[in-house]
Amino acid sequence: MPELPEAETIARQLAKETPGRIVRGVVIRSPRAVRSHRSRAEFARLVRERRIAGVGRRGKAVLLFLNGRSPTTVVVRLGMSGRLRVCPSRSRLERHTRAIFSLSGGRQLRFIDPRQFGLLAARRGTEVESFPEFRNCGPEPLSREFTPGRLFRALARRSSRLGVALMDQRLVAGIGKIYADEICFRAGLSPTRPSNSLTEDDCRRLWNAVRQVLRSAIRFQGTSTGDIAYLDAYGEQGRFRERLMAYQRSGRPCRACGTAIRRERMTGGRGMHWCPRCQR
DNA sequence: AGTTGGACCTGACTGC
């Protein structure tokens, strides 16, 4: 599932491949991919014949900055199964290709998304924080804005379980199921703990774990797992999967102490994985 | 306002 490390990996790859190229044409093969626009034509009009000036990321979203008379930003939300791929124009179209950007230089940027939870949105300007997609977006976990104190105060206000709170994008941006499990493991905290039961000391460990886990996952270019495994802009798998300590390891021995990893469904129907011995 | 559960979507898997 694309979370912050996967989006960051794709954004860095696109930053090498796309700047300077001009979007010559846009084909939206699934209208649902641009459902926040009135029509496919409206989206295409905002994007066509503009030069890609840069690439960024906010939370789990990849951002394409386009130059032109009025600068435009394309927000790419990958959802649960979305991928962005750069390839030669003549290469075979993959199944579930939802949108194709034809770029100058004989390349295409393709948006592939089996589950169709992903979304492309073209927004005027580059003031990302003002876009509706980011209205409820909390601080970037690897920025200075995100501090142990801020994390403590936010968790102290909540009664929901820690594993659920970490995935709330208003608390901190970019964390989903995989990294919520891994962060809790690294912090030695059970994801079933009520958020407001954490001490300041717990929160400092949690804050460290957030940053260590995300940095490490970025270094290994994300996690590929499950029936619709994440692939990067070159179609390669992420290598963080081999380093997972909790996620999707239920019943298997904890890599630290050998105790069987537990799994339990939480509110929202999502299962959380944790070691009952290492995590309290 | 915070919290929860359902809906969206489709491929893989399970059970009868």
Place this chain on the structure above:
DNA sequence: TGCAGTCAGGTCCAAC
């Protein structure tokens, strides 16, 4: 083999 049911999960929305 076939078909219904379940699961996965990011995000939004309605209901408490």
